[in-house]
Amino acid sequence: MKFKLLVGALAFVAGSWAQKSAAYLIASEPAKLRAGVPTDVFVAGFGNDQGTQFLQSAIIGAKVSRDRFPQRQRVIISAVNESLSAESAMLANAGFGFRKADNDDLGKERLVLALQYLNAPISSLQFYGHANTYNGFRLQDKRDRLDHEDPEFAQLGSVLAPNAFVVFHSCNSGWLLAPAAAKMWRRPVFGSFASSDFQEMMTDGNWYYHDVGYYPENLTRIGTTSRITQQTLECTTKKCLRLKPVNSPYVDSFGTFSRGLGFYKVFSPVDALIPQATIHFTLLTPTVKPLTLQSSRADLIDAVKDWMCPSDKSGVRRRACSEAIDTQAFMTNPTLSFFNGTPVACNNTSCSTTVKCKVLKKLVGAVPCTTVDLDSRKSTVFSDQLKMIFKGLEQFELGTLKL
Structure with missing residues (x-):
């Protein structure tokens, strides 16, 4: 289908849903997916006070995937934040075909079903959204989050390709979500x-947190x-x-933490999966090259420095x-x-610091x-992770990575 026709069809479908309160949508590239083809999946949770910024982050991530791995398919699953028609048009303008809109919430069960329905090995799975340590990642309803103790959480591992990796782009996802997922799914996560904050590239070619006062x-x-990509992007x-x-310990209404890290x-x-995963992650990260x-x-x-090193204003x-x-x-x-x-001390499966929560205090x-x-x-995390990255670089140069 030609792009103009695709946009028109998408607008028509979105318009027909305008009378309903659509809660989530699924879009893909190509519009018609092929079974068995490796697929990068981007899940954008409900933004609430952040509007569509999680969806925007998922879209730029998908554009990087298109640039680096054109042979793959891409799927974006997103909670509707403000307007189905506007967010559908946003995806259409990025080259994504509309697959589904549903007026039910994007819940755990629906996410699992959506991923299984793709009938394709998921080569990377990236989550963008709010998370907290005591009840997990927010897909849509803040009372029904994706938690590491949920049976649906365990089921997500069944759709991952053998060489897949997963990222939780959210606050504090390393304390419980990531290590639990890695253990269950047997994949690098x-x-x-710390807090995860939005960044934009500035005119010196570096990424900075985009709030006023956090960049020169x-x-x-x-x-x-x-x-960012071979194709010129409009980054207004x-x-x-x-x-x-963020390169400092987490301090917010959900907690005051004594330790943290300034990178994922x-x-x-x-252990043998980590070098490849770090290079795979580097290739799929919007970065400076x-x-x-x-x-x-x-x-x-240069790209590794960008995501491993602080993005301080000075x-x-x-x-x-x-x-x-x-x-x-x-x-x-x-x-x-x-x-x-103070950086947190961790090995490849667990950490020497944990988080304790008393939910009644929040009430x-x-x-x-x-x-x-x-x-x-x-903590030896910074040095340990870089050693793994440099092993991955050696494998990349030898052509032995299975990407």
Whole structure:
């Protein structure tokens, strides 16, 4: 179907749903999926106070997938935030064909069914949305979240390809969601140990948290750019968003935490899967280079620096981190860290700090969650993860990665 006809058809379907309160939609590229073809899936939860920013982040993630892996299929599953017609048009303008709209909530059961119905191996599964430590990831209804103890959560592993990885782009997803998912699904899963905030690329070619005061005053949004994908993108306000953990411990109404990390931490019960997963993640992350499967080692390292190093306004920590990667200081300094606080200590399956929550405190307006140290081990996460990344780089150069 030609693109103009696709947009028209999408607008017609969206219009016919306008009288209903559609709760979620599914869109894909191509519009007609083929069974058995590797598929990257992007799940955008209900934005609430963030509007459509989670959906916008999923769309730019899908555009990166299209750029890096054109042979794959892409599916976006999104809670409707403000307007079905507007959000359907947003997807159509990004080249996605409309598959389904449903006036029921995007619940756990429907997510599992939607993924199973694809009848395709899921090569990556990325979640964008709100999460908290005591009841999980918000798909739509805040009272019915995707929690690591839910039977539906366990079922998600059955749709993942052997070389798949998963990311929870949300606040505090590393404490419980990511390690539990990795254990159940036997796949590498990335999670955060801090707030995850929205970033946009600025005119110096770097990504910054886009709230006023968090990027240098002399910079503006990049506008049109070919620094993210081979194809030029229009990146005016909130059109090219990504999520990245904040480089300081989490402090908010849900909890006050003593430790954290400023990057996504990968968990996996199988150590051998981690090097490949980190490169796969790097290739599918909106970053500072329009990467390809033929990219140079130097370009990949620049992209790794972008997601592993702090995005501080001054650039001081970013530059120090970048230099440490260039000199491979992480090889000789196991406790190296650029976190603005005390980094959490973890291995590939668990951490030395956990989160304890008393939900009743939230009901009376008190902070419900806090961190509890299980031992006094110092964090080696930054160095450990970079060692795995550099193993992945070696495999990438040898052509032995199964992407």
